[in-house]
Every structure is written in C-alpha cells, then in structure tokens.
Amino acid sequence: MLRSMTGFGQALRQAGGYGIQLELKSVNHRFLETVVRIPRQWSYMEERLKKLIQGKITRGRLELSILMERDSASVQKAEINWPLADAYLAASRQLADKYSLDGKLAIQDLLSIPDLLAFKEDADEIHLVEEAMTDALQEALEQLAAMRETxxxxxxxxxxxxxxxxxxxxxxxxxxxxxxxxxxxxxxxxxxxxxxxxxxxxxxxxxxxxxxxxxxxxxxxxxxxxxxxxxxxxxxxxxxxxxxxxxxxxxxxxxxxxxxxxxxxxxxxxxxxxxxxxxxxxxxxxxxxxxx
Incomplete structure (x- = not known):
C-alpha cells in the first residue's frame, strides 16, 4: 500500500489541571524530520514524543504543536525562593546604608521580583499530563496515518x-x-x-x-x-x-x-x-x- 507524506491529525485532552490541544501535520521531505513545539515547562517530553512519531513514520517533515492551558479551577502550590528574597533584602539594606536612604521594601515590591515564586506541580498530576500527551499523540498519529493512506x-x-x-x-x-x-x-x-x-x-x-x-x-x-x-x-x-x-x-x-x-x-x-x-x-x- 502506497502512503502519501502529507497528512494531519489532532487531539484534545483534559488532565492534571490542564487542557491539552495537540496538532500533528506532515509534508514532503527527503528524509524524516520531526519538529516539536511544546511549552518550555514540558520540553523534557520532546524526545519521548519524537520516539513515538519515529516508531510510526519513516519519511516526511513532521510538525507537532502542543498548547497547554491551565484550568482556572485548579490549584497550584506556590513555593518561595527564600535565598533569592534574602539576597534582595540584603542588597536593599546595603544600598540604604551607603546612600542614606530611608525607603523600605513593601510586600508588593518583593512579589514583583522575577522568579521569587515558583509554582510546583503535584507529582501525580504531572504523570497524568504526561500520559495524556502521549495518548493524544497516538490518536493524532492514527488520524494522520489514515489520511496518508487515503x-x-x-x-x-x-x-x-x-x-x-x-x-x-x-x-x-x-x-x-x-x-x-x-x-x-x-x-x-x-x-x-x-x-x-x-x-x-x-x-x-x-x-x-x-x-x-x-x-x-x-x-x-x-x-x-x-x-x-x-x-x-x-x-x-x-x-x-x-x-x-x-x-x-x-x-x-x-x-x-x-x-x-x-x-x-x-x-x-x-x-x-x-x-x-x-x-x-x-x-x-x-x-x-x-x-x-
């Protein structure tokens, strides 16, 4: 059976407090090339997803795009980067002493510091999201394969x-x-x-x-x-x-x-x-x- 190199597949999933939208498309290419676009937080999944694609497709340029949206009702745990906060406070005191400044840091000043707060995902939720990604990719691959065969x-x-x-x-x-x-x-x-x-x-x-x-x-x-x-x-x-x-x-x-x-x-x-x-x-x- 001859198969075309052009095709398209997509899938939606809801897992671990995230809505996942996945799209997969392929076009002509001399060899197999896979490009993955995924939020940086989940970039460690890229190689795993590529291997899934390479197990099904042998030739073509594959573009995988994944959009992740946090559910408004889901709760994330925020962790404070204490060493970073301490460093900012120490630096502010040094500036105040050296230049005889009277100003004091307010809580909103501290909260505006980049990377002061880190939102940690629950381990169980992370696993659910990873499984949902791979499952969505399998569905998209099936759609893409059917289109390529047609x-x-x-x-x-x-x-x-x-x-x-x-x-x-x-x-x-x-x-x-x-x-x-x-x-x-x-x-x-x-x-x-x-x-x-x-x-x-x-x-x-x-x-x-x-x-x-x-x-x-x-x-x-x-x-x-x-x-x-x-x-x-x-x-x-x-x-x-x-x-x-x-x-x-x-x-x-x-x-x-x-x-x-x-x-x-x-x-x-x-x-x-x-x-x-x-x-x-x-x-x-x-x-x-x-x-x-």
Whole structure:
C-alpha cells in the first residue's frame, strides 16, 4: 500500500489541571524530520514524543504543536525562593546604608521580583499530563496515518493508469523494432544504388553492413528491461513497506532505458514514442515525490 507524506491529525485532552490541544501535520521531505513545539515547562517530553512519531513514520517533515492551558479551577502550590528574597533584602539594606536612604521594601515590591515564586506541580498530576500527551499523540498519529493512506491510494490509482499507458507504448515499440532494421536496409540500398549508378551492389557487403547496424540499433534488450521494471514497480506498489525511494530509483532506471532506446533507434516514430514515455515518466515521478 502506497502512503502519501502529507497528512494531519489532532487531539484534545483534559488532565492534571490542564487542557491539552495537540496538532500533528506532515509534508514532503527527503528524509524524516520531526519538529516539536511544546511549552518550555514540558520540553523534557520532546524526545519521548519524537520516539513515538519515529516508531510510526519513516519519511516526511513532521510538525507537532502542543498548547497547554491551565484550568482556572485548579490549584497550584506556590513555593518561595527564600535565598533569592534574602539576597534582595540584603542588597536593599546595603544600598540604604551607603546612600542614606530611608525607603523600605513593601510586600508588593518583593512579589514583583522575577522568579521569587515558583509554582510546583503535584507529582501525580504531572504523570497524568504526561500520559495524556502521549495518548493524544497516538490518536493524532492514527488520524494522520489514515489520511496518508487515503491520499496514497489516490496517488497509486493515478500512477497505475500512467504505468498502463507506458506499457501500451512499449508494446508499440516492440512492433516497430523489427521495422527499424528493414527500413535501414531499404534506405541504404537506395543510397548505394544512387551512388553506384549502373554498377552492381555487393549484396554480401550490404548484408554485413545491415547486420552491424541492426546490432547497434536493436532495442529489444532495453524493452525487456523496461517491462521488468514495470512489473517490479507494480510489486513494490502493492507491498506494505514504504516505497517512495525505491520507486524513485526505478523511475531513474526506466528513464535511462528510454533514453537508450531513443539514441539507438534511428526512427521518427520511435523517437516520438520515447518523448511521450519520458513525459509520462516525469508525471509519475512528480507523484512518487509525494510518497513515503
């Protein structure tokens, strides 16, 4: 089954005094790249979440965004940073003594000190939030995978139609291949007749020349390899493993065979077919670039 690299998933959870909103999206990328956007307080969860994604996805650029909102009804425990408060008070006394100042620090002054108060989460609540995050990610991954499979099925259908078109053109090449040698034989004989005028043509020498050209212009080996590539392409497409890179490599091989056919066969009809085939291969390549 072919899978697209584009998809989207989302999930909502409520746990440990937090509302959790998670979104996961993927786009095309040569390799697997995972970007996690999460509140700094929970950044230690990043590697754990990345491993979950990497266990399900093999290719694409994944962007995971998590928004956390504290419930208004939940209660947090505030802890005072006593060493910091003591340091501020000591510094204020030193300033007052040195410059003969009479001002005193009020409670609101102390509370305005950055990082004086630290709000600690309950250990049980932290565990609930962590489990809710991973559970939400699993749900989003399932949605994303389903979307990638659906899109992959559409791409596969289009690719199969184009592959069938290539098979038809290769069948035409097989029909035209013998005529290439016959046409060369006829044209060469006509040219020699014109050059030699009344003198007779050495049929044995002519046959040898035609045989040499026939060997150089024979495209049956390339046609056989193309048909083999088509069959391999079909088998990969029906498999369960990620196929994007393999199919891309096969397309390169198919394109190489088409180029060889075009250069070997001195035929306008075959050249036209090769151009059509290369155009079709390019369209398939564009689709394959979207596959995992």
């Amino acid at each position: 899109e992959g099925a559409h791409l596969h259908a289009d690719i199969k139609e184009r592959l069938l078109s290539l098979r038809r053109r290769v069948a035409l090449l097989e029909e035209l291949a013998p005529a290439v040698v016959d046409d060369y034989h006829r044209k060469l004989k006509q040219r020699l007749s014109t050059l030699l005028e009344d003198r007779s043509i050495d049929e044995q020498r002519l046959a040898l020349e035609v045989a040499l050209i026939a060997d150089k212009a024979d495209i049956m080996e390339e046609i056989t390899r193309l048909k083999s590539h088509f069959d391999h392409f079909d088998r990969i497409g029906e498999g369960s493993e990620p196929a994007g890179r393999k199919l891309d490599f096969l397309l390169q091989e198919m394109n190489r065979e088409a180029n060889t056919i075009g250069s070997k066969a001195n035929s306008a009809e075959i050249a036209a077919l090769v151009v059509e085939m290369k155009a079709e291969m390019e369209k398939i390549r564009e689709q394959v670039q979207n596959l995992e």
